Amino acid sequence: MPLAECAGGCPRLVSLSVDPGGNPMAAADPARFRVRYHHCPACQRFWCDGCEQGGSPCRSCGGALEGPTPRHALELIFGGRGRVPERLLATLVLRGTVFEARRRGGN
Ligand SMILES: [Zn+2]
Ligand SMILES: [Zn+2]
Numbered sequence: 237m238p239l240a241e242c243a244g245g246c247p248r249l250v251s252l253s254v255d256p257g258g259n260p261m262a263a264a265d266p267a268r269f270r271v272r273y274h275h276c277p278a279c280q281r282f283w284c285d286g287c288e289q290g291g292s293p294c295r296s297c298g299g300a301l302e303g304p305t306p307r308h309a310l311e312l313i314f315g316g317r318g319r320v321p322e323r324l325l326a327t328l329v330l331r332g333t334v335f336e337a338r339r340r341g342g343n
Contacts, residue, residue, distance in 0.1 A: 242284040248286065275301065275308055276297065277299070
């Protein structure tokens with residue numbers, strides 16, 4: 237799974253996932269991984285939910301923070317914003333929405 241270091245200096249790793257609910261393995265191990273995080277597109281830092289203060293501006297550069305999106309995992313895999321094929325992104329976002337709807341619908 238794609239992982240990013242938390243910019244807050246804590247020992248946890250931020251788990252990036254194309255699944256809107258987060259990677260299940262990472263979600264099951266919150267002491268090591270955080271599936272809830274914010275990302276600063278301006279300075280490319282990731283802040284875990286234990287270090288950022290509720291979506292406040294980036295502590296490093298003051299930029300606006302983004303919540304989790306499948307785009308973050310893809311950007312890490314493809315090497316940056318703008319390198320992710322838009323068609324792939326659209327498919328994954330769509331699939332994520334369908335997956336989420338199904339999960340909410342019950343088992
Ligand atoms: Zn942290
Ligand atoms: Zn920043």
